[in-house]
Amino acid sequence: MRADLVPDDLWERVALLLPPTPERRHRHPGRLRVPDRVALAGVLFVLRTGVAWRDVPTEMVGCSGVTAWRRLRDWTEAGVWPRLHAALLAELRRAGLLDLDDCSVDGSHVRALKRGDHVGPSPVDRGRPGSKHHLIVDRHGSPLAVTLTSGNRHDVTQLLPLLDAVPSIRGLRGRPRRKPWRLYADRGYDFDKYRRLLWKRGIKPMVARRGTAHGSGLGKVRWVVERGFAWLHQFKRLRIRYERRADLHQGLLELACSIICLRHLRRSVRPQR
Incomplete structure (x- = not known):
């Protein structure tokens, strides 16, 4: 996975809001689950580049586009993106940037x-x-x-x-x-x-x-x-x-708004020369 797709400050905030990972079965556990950070990298790759889900380069992102789409669906239905946006708005207000x-x-x-x-x-x-x-x-x-x-x-x-x-x-x-x-x-x-x-x-x-x-x-x-x-x-x-699906496009909109808010926070903590 490319490190620049999911920066540490973004992942630290998203990881707190994700639903718990389902436990693996003891018998016939099947294929290993793709880590959430890798799946988020696939979602952000599509959001930024606009490529089709089927065209996500697995060797660059670390997972297929189908896996990233399914994780986006699950996280959208769990209400992750509105909570992420609200948390970043609160940080902006606390820093006096809102x-x-x-x-x-x-x-x-x-x-x-x-x-x-x-x-x-x-x-x-x-x-x-x-x-x-x-x-x-x-x-x-x-x-x-x-x-x-x-x-x-x-x-x-x-x-x-x-x-x-x-x-x-x-x-x-x-x-x-x-x-x-x-x-x-x-x-x-x-x-x-x-x-x-x-x-x-x-x-x-x-x-x-x-x-x-x-x-x-x-x-x-x-x-x-x-x-x-x-x-x-x-x-x-x-x-x-x-x-x-309108809810998935709405989820991408809210994720983009969260990234924009995070950029404003980064500028505020940038060291002065």
Whole structure:
């Protein structure tokens, strides 16, 4: 297994969340189980390179793509990735690297080459099958939550479910944080109904108005969500949706968000020259 596929700091956090390994049978034990770290290397190889599961190089990764896919399925069903993401967000808040006062939301279309859940005709791709990534980030661009819907869903309909998907972020003494004070969004979210709903939650909507000239100044804060999508789609497996199962694609999204948060932590502990 290539050592750079699963760094030690990532593996230390993932290993604490994995379900227990099933015990081997005494009679007819069968083939030895692939170590979890090697299987995670296969998952990360696919996530970063975008290759098909069947094309994972066994001699480089240490396991077949089928084994990595099965382990991804098991870990996704066990809820490993949301807990990993929440734990890293808590570390960021503890280190003072998370600013939850100002958050930004947006959506991004991706083409879906296979049918499955959360796939619909994309209005920006001539009605071809597609899905949508909905992302909320903090003031610095750290991803707080990401959700998956079909490509024909309007961004504003997923605003409240996206806010509900933000975990309880601990890390400091007192109550955990789950919502921002101000929420920045583009004109696609300009609906008075949702403005009122945000006010009821104690969130100040900072949404650009439709029919007005550009230059509202909100882009000075909201641009971080665009950069967040750029970071997210650096993982080539997420640029186009290949997974038929929506939960597996959602699991890869949450794993990518965790890696982005871990990168922010690494920069904070980098020694000063």
